[in-house]
Amino acid sequence: MSALTAEQVEGARDRVRVFAQYDHAFEEKADVVVVGSGPCGSVAAYELAAAGHDVILLEEGPPFTTRDLELDGNLSMTRTMREGGLRMTRGTTMPTMQAIALGGGSLVNSAICVRPPDAVFERWATRYDLDRTDRANLDPHFDAVAEFLGIAPTPDEVQGKRNLLFRDACASMGVSSEPIERNVRHCRGSGECFTGCRSRAKQSMDVSYVPAALAQGARVLTSVQVQEIRRSGRRVTGVSGQVVAPFSHGRPSGRSHAFRIEAKAVVLAAGCTATPVLLQHSDDLANASGQVGRNLQFHPGVAMAGVFPETIDPQFGATQGYQSLAFLDEGFKLETLWAPPPLLAIRFPGIGADLQARLAELPQIAIWDAIASANRSLGRVRKRFRSLDPILEWRLHPDDAQILRRAMHVIAQLFFAAGARKILPGVGGIPDSLGSAEEAAILDSPAVKPSGLVIGGNHVFCTTRMHGDPTRGVVDEDGRCHDLENLYIADTGIFPQCPSVNPMFTGMALARRQAEVLSSRL
């Protein structure tokens, strides 16, 4: 992707609408309306616009310039996340987040791009009657997205000590590891991916696909909340909703003018938790299979702090720079992690001087995490009463809890192999601090109860799953709803199972393929 020319900038500005510009109700028409500007929606909007179609991309959140990015991690979350970043699952209590911003989660994620291994697609094909969703079919789309975004391995000069310690620990234990491939160009190692990249090195959608879509003639309407998908028989006719003020979090006083958009096709890319709610709110649309909102899966994750004998300058370095895929067969992936320090420290144990002593050790701390392929842990998404926020019900399966215990034990072994003097496992029911690999064996024992695990889940899947059989899935292999001729879904909700690796890249590749198919049908 190259930067826009002066002429393109001039034309594109006229096709953007922001909250301050809305002064009355409005109606628009387009070939395609795309709901949601996250990675999947932005790719779809760009590809359709580049194919010559009249596209409107809708986003409920505002665009953030580099001057709008909040450095305080706590306040950043309240501005960029739905429910102020405090969304929790019911059943097994677990925090989970969804961004609300132009570019969606790509504004505040760590830009990880991983192609799932062949085995994932083979499993999907076998169990979900899919013929064309394999690496051979998707690789051209992965390649195109990779080239567009400059996806490349994180270079050593911006890894920082906490990432390189992980590399060295894996090497010393004979575990394979690799620098994480990310949609980042010229990373500076500021470690602030989660609050937005002030250097604009991260190629989030608001600096990449959305400007490119605008340059291709797409229109981008921000601060608009879609509340209903309009239907006539087996076709949808468009969407309607209201303008919403930035950071109003669903307050009635934050809603203003109504809008309505007519389109030949609708692409829902509102996210795995919002898309099913929107369908439910639209008279239970596309739900002849009864699968809308069901099959909810996460990659539940656990993180652990390792305390090293001296400072490791953890503030410097790529937010997530190294990973190991060596344990995918066992059901987990290992990663390095950094975040605004207050967010990392909320689980530190103790009261008073004891707590302060732990906090003061932060310059010596690295955080490594694991995400689990929790195919057995299922849940559902339901619409909340008089709200478009979802209710998420989900339970961690005991077998998946066992995977997380095993992963924590491996992380602990890696920390001690790297020279950590102790680890802070952050697990209820066992000591707050473990000082050796032998002590860490407790992590993979029955002493660690599933209820003691502190988990988080930010990769969400399957709530409108793809299935070859219309009675068992919501969309077909092209992302088109089985029940409707011109309604498509392009987000991680269509994944039939969790993909075992970070999902953004797969979502974008699938969205690109869907856009090609949709374009040929318009």
Add this chain to the structure above:
Amino acid sequence: MLTGLLLVVLAAGLAVFVHRRALAGYPPAPAGLAILHRGEAAFVQSVAEVLFPGGGAMPLSGAEAQLAHSIDRHLAALPRAQRVQIRLLFFAIEHATLLMPGNEPGGRRRYSSLSAAARVSLLERLSNHRRGLFRLLFTALRSVFVLGYLGHPGNLHGLGLAPFEIEPAVSDAELLFPRVGALPSSIPHTPDDRTDPASRGPLDPHGPRHRAYARAGQPGRAGS
């Protein structure tokens, strides 16, 4: 008649007790709070004093970090439902000792009126409680306070964990979109302002930190 009078006296006595123990006598709230009322501000201060006492390993104490202000800013930015949940959490713990006093003499007072030792004792009881709900209440409370405390620029700067000093880049996004809430006519940039990302290079791990954090880390600037 006598029974009725007795009931009235008892009710009045109970009202006076509740008023004095639960509601009255809070000091004035610090200036500049948008959400927290004086009772909540006093509660925040009383928790901050025992969670983060002076003289510890951190640059600032809880009192110096002015947590009432940072928690107030957080609450103001949250959706209403989440704000109510956190305020209910504060209310529950502030008044828990009226119903469940500890072993200390005079323990049947609201949390913010207890001695420091009694306040620590209650938090320890919550953190080690056999019921998960009570442990969850403690964890939630500590999380809210750690976010505000460690997020104080003086603490982050003192630990060497403040954000780096970075001149915000100008990309296509800054050319196309105004700042949040502004009109497109306010966009100050032209394509000539676009930052060349290749020219900037990796940061120095020991390089300068954001100036606001550096200022807060100077002696006498704890309240910044």
